[in-house]
Amino acid sequence: xxxxxxxCQASSGxxxxxxxxxxxxxxxxxxxxxxxxxxxMKGGEVVAFSRDGSRLGTVVDEESLPDRLRPFxxxxxxxxxxxxxxxxxxxxxxxxxxxxxxxxxxxxxNSSNASAPRMEEPCMIRIVDGEAxxxxxxxxxxxxxxxxxxxxxxxxxxxxxxxxxxxxxxxxDGFLYxxxxxxxxxxxxxxxxxxxxxxxVGEFAPYGEIEEGTGLTVMPDRTMLVSDWFGNQVLRYDxxxxxxxxxxxxxxxxxxQPVSTAFGHDGTVYILxxxxxMRVDDDGLVRIVDGEAEGFHWARGILAVNP
Numbered sequence: 001x002x003x004x005x006x007x008c009q010a011s012s013g014x015x016x017x018x019x020x021x022x023x024x025x026x027x028x029x030x031x032x033x034x035x036x037x038x039x040x041m042k043g044g045e046v047v048a049f050s051r052d053g054s055r056l057g058t059v060v061d062e063e064s065l066p067d068r069l070r071p072f073x074x075x076x077x078x079x080x081x082x083x084x085x086x087x088x089x090x091x092x093x094x095x096x097x098x099x100x101x102x103x104x105x106x107x108x109x110n111s112s113n114a115s116a117p118r119m120e121e122p123c124m125i126r127i128v129d130g131e132a133x134x135x136x137x138x139x140x141x142x143x144x145x146x147x148x149x150x151x152x153x154x155x156x157x158x159x160x161x162x163x164x165x166x167x168x169x170x171x172x173d174g175f176l177y178x179x180x181x182x183x184x185x186x187x188x189x190x191x192x193x194x195x196x197x198x199x200x201v202g203e204f205a206p207y208g209e210i211e212e213g214t215g216l217t218v219m220p221d222r223t224m225l226v227s228d229w230f231g232n233q234v235l236r237y238d239x240x241x242x243x244x245x246x247x248x249x250x251x252x253x254x255x256x257q258p259v260s261t262a263f264g265h266d267g268t269v270y271i272l273x274x275x276x277x278m279r280v281d282d283d284g285l286v287r288i289v290d291g292e293a294e295g296f297h298w299a300r301g302i303l304a305v306n307p
Contacts, residue, residue: 026058026101036262036270038277038289039074039301041089046077048305051268053277053288060084064103069095076125076301080132087122087134089300094125094134094149107132107149117154119143123300124215124260128170135168135178142168142176155193160200163191167227167260169218170195177239179213179226189213190226190242204242210235215260215272225269227258234258234271249278253285262304272302 035051037059048056062072075089084097085107094108110118120138127133131152132145140163141156155176156162164181171177176193188203189210205213205226215227224239225248232255234248249255249271256275263269269280276291276299291299 034305035264035268036277037077037303037305038272038296038299039077039086039303040294040296040298041073041075041300042297043295043299044072044074046074046084046086047294049277049289051279053279055289055294058101060086060097060101060103064097064101065095066103069093069103069106074301075121075123077303078125078127078132079303079305080127085125085127085132087125087301089121089123092119092122092136092139094119094122094132094145108134108143108145108151117141117143117151117157123165124167125301126169133168133170135162135165137164137166140165142178155195155198163187166213167215169216169224171218171222171239175239177216177218177224179216181212182207188242190216190237202242205237209244214258217261217263219263225261225263227260227271229257229259232257234261248280249285254278254287255285259300260302262302264304268304270302270304272299277302 033050034048034056036049038047040047045061046059048059062070073089074086076087078085082099086095088095092110093106096104096107098104118139119136122134123137124135133142135142140161141154143151144153146152162178163183165178167179169177174195176195178191180189188205190205191200192202194201210228211230214229217225222239224237226235233250236245236248238245256273258271258273260272271278277289279286279288
């Protein structure tokens, strides 16, 4: 049972040439007024927003891409020093852009060598200890790259494939947590890997407690946020015991099938869902971005910046 309604799915025939979005003001990634970015996958753009949800402009789009890399289908984004790394959902590449949003290079692309590590339908990218970690939903793996795009390690290679993964994060002490689709009765939907051993060492969040693990964010207090698409909830877990601490958001507060979360250093939590973006802070849960009004088409990734 794969994630059918989020970014991790086959193309539905969307054509970038038909998108008539007129809000194309370019934004430098150092803009201090930006609070978060959204990867608008089938909208072909990464967009910056302020803390109150005002659209500031486009961070990157396909205008500087060579034809062979179009249409642009950004599924996740991360800042890596002075460059922006973006996963290309349709073809599995990792693309690099400069701080003005101009295309620089293809950091990783799938090789024609059948034995080389592959990345298909990448859903999330993170920087961990200076290295890029990218999750492939269809290949059921995580590839770890250096600056030149050389694959240093593959998590989930046969026979230890990840079980329909959608999101992940890594703790400071080297534990990898992966959010999964339900695929085996009785199995947990959050899997734990000890990276010093290179293998899974536990799992929690059985089906019923959550229904579809999509996004996962490790918090500074050693808890974690888990987005549950089909269960329409975002929960906070104790990463050591696997117990639910509390419910951050659910449908009663206006949540609409959460995809992913991002955490700002000011304590704000941003939730990307099918309706746009919601904010959680001391004032509670509030809708700050209307996805339909902003032209979101299968928005998949969210990144907190300049918190």
